[in-house]
Amino acid sequence: MGHDYAVVGGRLPRIDADGQVSGRTRYTDDLKMPGMLVGKQLRSIHAHARITNIDTSRARALPGVKAVLTGEDFPITYGILPVSQDENALALGRVRHVGEPVAAVAAVDAETAEAALALIDVTYEPLDETVTIEGALSGDHTRLHGEGTGTNVHRAAALEFGNVEEGFALADHIREDVFFFGGNTHAALETHSAMAAFENGRLTVWSSTQVPHYVHRALEKVLELPAGRIRVIAVPTGGGFGGKTDPFSHEFVAAKLAMVSGSPVKITLTREEVFYAHRGRHPVLMWVKTGFRSDGRITSMAFRTFLDGGAYGSYGLASLYYTGALQTTTYKIPNYRFEGVRVFTNKPACGPKRGHGTPQPRFALECHLDKAADDLGLDPVSIRLVNSVEPNSMTVNHLRITSCALDACIEKVVAESEFSAKRGRLPRGRGVGLAVGAYMSGAGLPIYWNDMPQSEVTIKVDRGGGVTVYSMAADVGQGSTTMLATVVAERLGLAPSDLAVVTGDTDLTPVDLGSYSSRVTFMAGNAALEAATKVRDRVVEAVADKLEALPEDLVLSDGTVGVRGAPGSEVTWPEAVRLAIAAKGPLAESGSYRAPKLAGPYKGAGVGISPAYSYTACVAEVTCDADTGLVEVDRVWVAHDIGQAINALLSEGQVEGSIYMGIGEVLFEEQAFRDALHRGPSLLEYKMPTFLEMPAVDTYLIESDDPEGPFGAKEVGQGPLLPVIPAVVNAIHDALGIRIDEVPITPDKIVSALRDQNRGGEGRVGPTGIPEFEFPPLQRVEPPQGAPR
Amino acid sequence: MSDHVITLVVNGRDHRLVVDANRTLLQALRENLDLTGTKHGCDLGECGACTVLVDGKPTLSCLTLAVAAAGRTITTVEGLADGDRPDSLQVAFAELGAAQCGYCTPAMLLSARALLDVDPDPDPDEINQALAGNLCRCTGYVKIREAVQLAAARDRA
Numbered sequence: 030m031g032h033d034y035a036v037v038g039g040r041l042p043r044i045d046a047d048g049q050v051s052g053r054t055r056y057t058d059d060l061k062m063p064g065m066l067v068g069k070q071l072r073s074i075h076a077h078a079r080i081t082n083i084d085t086s087r088a089r090a091l092p093g094v095k096a097v098l099t100g101e102d103f104p105i106t107y108g109i110l111p112v113s114q115d116e117n118a119l120a121l122g123r124v125r126h127v128g129e130p131v132a133a134v135a136a137v138d139a140e141t142a143e144a145a146l147a148l149i150d151v152t153y154e155p156l157d158e159t160v161t162i163e164g165a166l167s168g169d170h171t172r173l174h175g176e177g178t179g180t181n182v183h184r185a186a187a188l189e190f191g192n193v194e195e196g197f198a199l200a201d202h203i204r205e206d207v208f209f210f211g212g213n214t215h216a217a218l219e220t221h222s223a224m225a226a227f228e229n230g231r232l233t234v235w236s237s238t239q240v241p242h243y244v245h246r247a248l249e250k251v252l253e254l255p256a257g258r259i260r261v262i263a264v265p266t267g268g269g270f271g272g273k274t275d276p277f278s279h280e281f282v283a284a285k286l287a288m289v290s291g292s293p294v295k296i297t298l299t300r301e302e303v304f305y306a307h308r309g310r311h312p313v314l315m316w317v318k319t320g321f322r323s324d325g326r327i328t329s330m331a332f333r334t335f336l337d338g339g340a341y342g343s344y345g346l347a348s349l350y351y352t353g354a355l356q357t358t359t360y361k362i363p364n365y366r367f368e369g370v371r372v373f374t375n376k377p378a379c380g381p382k383r384g385h386g387t388p389q390p391r392f393a394l395e396c397h398l399d400k401a402a403d404d405l406g407l408d409p410v411s412i413r414l415v416n417s418v419e420p421n422s423m424t425v426n427h428l429r430i431t432s433c434a435l436d437a438c439i440e441k442v443v444a445e446s447e448f449s450a451k452r453g454r455l456p457r458g459r460g461v462g463l464a465v466g467a468y469m470s471g472a473g474l475p476i477y478w479n480d481m482p483q484s485e486v487t488i489k490v491d492r493g494g495g496v497t498v499y500s501m502a503a504d505v506g507q508g509s510t511t512m513l514a515t516v517v518a519e520r521l522g523l524a525p526s527d528l529a530v531v532t533g534d535t536d537l538t539p540v541d542l543g544s545y546s547s548r549v550t551f552m553a554g555n556a557a558l559e560a561a562t563k564v565r566d567r568v569v570e571a572v573a574d575k576l577e578a579l580p581e582d583l584v585l586s587d588g589t590v591g592v593r594g595a596p597g598s599e600v601t602w603p604e605a606v607r608l609a610i611a612a613k614g615p616l617a618e619s620g621s622y623r624a625p626k627l628a629g630p631y632k633g634a635g636v637g638i639s640p641a642y643s644y645t646a647c648v649a650e651v652t653c654d655a656d657t658g659l660v661e662v663d664r665v666w667v668a669h670d671i672g673q674a675i676n677a678l679l680s681e682g683q684v685e686g687s688i689y690m691g692i693g694e695v696l697f698e699e700q701a702f703r704d705a706l707h708r709g710p711s712l713l714e715y716k717m718p719t720f721l722e723m724p725a726v727d728t729y730l731i732e733s734d735d736p737e738g739p740f741g742a743k744e745v746g747q748g749p750l751l752p753v754i755p756a757v758v759n760a761i762h763d764a765l766g767i768r769i770d771e772v773p774i775t776p777d778k779i780v781s782a783l784r785d786q787n788r789g790g791e792g793r794v795g796p797t798g799i800p801e802f803e804f805p806p807l808q809r810v811e812p813p814q815g816a817p818r
Numbered sequence: 819m820s821d822h823v824i825t826l827v828v829n830g831r832d833h834r835l836v837v838d839a840n841r842t843l844l845q846a847l848r849e850n851l852d853l854t855g856t857k858h859g860c861d862l863g864e865c866g867a868c869t870v871l872v873d874g875k876p877t878l879s880c881l882t883l884a885v886a887a888a889g890r891t892i893t894t895v896e897g898l899a900d901g902d903r904p905d906s907l908q909v910a911f912a913e914l915g916a917a918q919c920g921y922c923t924p925a926m927l928l929s930a931r932a933l934l935d936v937d938p939d940p941d942p943d944e945i946n947q948a949l950a951g952n953l954c955r956c957t958g959y960v961k962i963r964e965a966v967q968l969a970a971a972r973d974r975a
Binding site: 040042043045046047048049050051052053054055056058059215216217218219220265266267268269270297299300505506507508678679681682685686687688689690711712713717719720721723726 | 853907
């Protein structure tokens with residue numbers, strides 16, 4: 030966009046790459062302390078049961094066992110959301126899913142700990158199980174939370190913006206569809222791990238977490254320790270994708286075991302245990318009805334979602350609203366109704382996975398739109414372009430859109446993929462599909478209500494010129510550490526690799542809320558930029574005094590500070606720093622970021638607001654085997670409106686990783702159950718794409734220069750996943766003429782749809798309807814000024 | 819469980835260890851020798867994160883007993899560099915952003931090194947085949963493949 034940046038937008042390696050490629054980066058399970066014990070958790074074999082007795086005496090008597098805990102040791106509940114404090118670190122009186130932690134031991138080694146678990150006698154009294162959405166709504170099951178029988182509804186929502194029925198009356202064509210998105214899980218390669226030590230009355234917890242600040246708060250509550258006596262350190266994390274965004278049982282348990290035993294304790298989950306800890310993508314059943322004018326313009330939309338939440342609240346209340354919030358960010362919808370319900374079932378709790386609650390409705394919406402285009406004799410490109418949102422506009426549900434290059438993204442992938450020449454014209458078995466998406470650059474509100482900044486950064490400069498950046502942002506592989514170094518280096522005229530970055534430590538670093546909702550570049554980046562600007566201003570002032578120049582004439586570049594247009598005037602960065610310290614004392618400055626107040630005037634308005642939205646368009650090309658039902662994704666084109674790449678290399682990596690994860694979700698991955706029992710809690714059965722399934726990809730970063738992002742940047746970690754799933758589904762339709770309205774699209778579904786097609790049917794596989802459910806009375810909301818009419 | 823006295827030859831050094839018969843090579847490397855660059859991911863030989871080279875061949879250390887590796891030549895990521903000189907793959911992985919969270923990276927590097935040692939000029943399909951046993955959840959493999967090609971080209975130059 031015509032900016033002349035020295036390091037922003039470049040393709041520099043991560044500043045922590047050497048540690049990664051040498052094997053020296055230490056993840057939580059790589060840490061150990063003298064005298065450290067091994068912690069293990071006993072897990073429920075029942076999906077729903079009362080615990081009538083736990084006898085730990087035999088375990089306690091085993092030599093080498095140093096501490097044993099049960100639910101009685103954790104009477105205080107927790108949960109990531111203040112309104113969903115429904116978990117105990119170990120089950121207290123009742124288990125609600127297979128694999129729920131019931132007791133825990135710390136012992137001198139893993140073998141002793143496992144032997145001790147086998148000696149704990151738990152007496153269960155099984156209860157009836159709720160395992161489906163329909164069952165949860167039926168009203169005749171034992172309630173998971175609370176007493177007695179009834180429905181297992183966690184929460185329901187009903188909102189209407191504008192007048193949906195009036196909107197339908199204006200339509201030339203109305204279409205209804207039903208879709209189902211099977212749940213899946215993050216499966217980060219590193220299994221969760223936490224190490225804890227309790228010394229001098231202070232607790233330290235090292236954890237593979239994306240949210241050290243929230244873990245800190247939860248430990249304070251559950252362990253009844255003052256926050257000032259707890260230190261949480263977010264260790265470099267071997268992948269998160271949202272799976273390490275809740276406070277987890279093993280974090281509390283490791284801490285308590287360390288406090289009780291007096292020795293450091295580490296708990297590393299097995300792969301099987303990670304499937305039970307879960308918090309992955311919700312299974313969602315969806316119904317959508319949309320009115321269109323004959324040129325494709327949307328007049329009205331009604332959207333219903335049914336979320337299978339599993340046994341606990343987790344982020345579920347937010348997940349529920351997210352299934353209704355972002356449909357309006359890509360398309361001008363003048364009248365919009367969202368009704369959703371999340372239910373409890375006796376399965377591991379669902380939560381946020383990359384895209385949190387939005388990939389499911391995005392899949393439904395993009396497939397629905399393609400079908401409507403077919404009905405209307407339009408093509409997938411024009412129906413999207415005629416509806417696409419414009420920059421600097423408001424959506425009907427009060428979301429503020431600023432920068433937006435959706436049209437440019439669509440046009441780019443359509444041109445590069447030759448979509449229009451290919452669609453409907455490739456040989457049978459081959460096809461192309463188009464889809465778009467949008468995602469938040471950070472949730473507009475913190476998880477717990479407060480008026481403090483969402484991100485704080487401190488920069489300290491030593492007398493040798495060394496710059497250290499302090500931020501609680503947790504690097505989960507997305508490159509936030511490198512992002513912080515790059516933003517600060519750009520402002521100070523240094524190289525990112527010159528900087529030290531201290532992250533994710535509640536003793537050392539000022540608060541950042543964590544690595545979720547794609548918030549870190551926008552929020553921590555802005556905080557870092559403010560702090561760096563203050564450092565620069567101090568240095569510039571001191572050097573200007575020395576050189577008898579005007580501050581505005583000074584430039585910082587290549588590690589020097591000098592007068593613009595006066596070569597030879599420069600002082601070195603360390604010298605400039607010493608001048609600044611001599612003039613006004615220690616050179617340490619802080620910056621912060623707080624999102625503007627964006628929430629609309631309705632309950633639930635806190636979900637979906639963001640200071641900026643990224644936009645993505647995707648074309649996928651597939652080859653399908655009509656005999657076996659196997660789908661190969663041949664190539665994927667993604668154009669992503671990132672505002673401004675802080676590091677183009679790392680940004681491309683986020684897009685490529687999103688494409689990969691989208692392909693896994695659309696074709697392979699499902700957290701599937703046989704009643705309440707996980708079908709295969711291992712990587713043997715939970716299949717994910719390897720090198721062989723990954724197609725060629727073409728990534729285009731579109732820079733729309735966001736007015737509020739740091740150097741114009743927006744998010745890239747999650748948005749690019751959204752359109753990949755429906756693009757592949759739409760491509761399968763183009764290839765075979767069948768409609769699979771349910772993901773993952775496994776080969777059996779394709780074969781079954783083809784059989785139906787051969788018999789003269791419509792060639793569809795998918796849900797046939799939605800359950801009867803009385804949603805709450807609609808909350809009617811006036812659209813804001815500037816919303817689409 | 820009976821104790822066994824074995825010698826593991828890791829990264830050119832001999833280590834005498836007393837191990838149980840059921841101790842895996844992964845446990846011996848990580849817990850006995852503190853070589854934590856080799857990672858645990860799935861316990862089933864599916865994810866490849868525990869890959870080391872045994873006599874130059876990629877081997878899943880979580881499915882290999884330590885006693886079975888006794889006396890054989892083992893290379894872990896800690897032994898990939900030649901003293902101060904990093905392996906060309908390490909350089910290329912860092913340069914091209916082939917590591918995101920980095921958890922699969924040590925094993926990926928070793929599988930790739932084994933490939934380049936027998937095939938200095940692999941085409942993309944050959945790279946895909948050789949590395950298909952190493953899962954990565956972050957990168958979509960794109961930059962890993964590019965890094966292997968870059969390192970191969972530099973090795974040949």
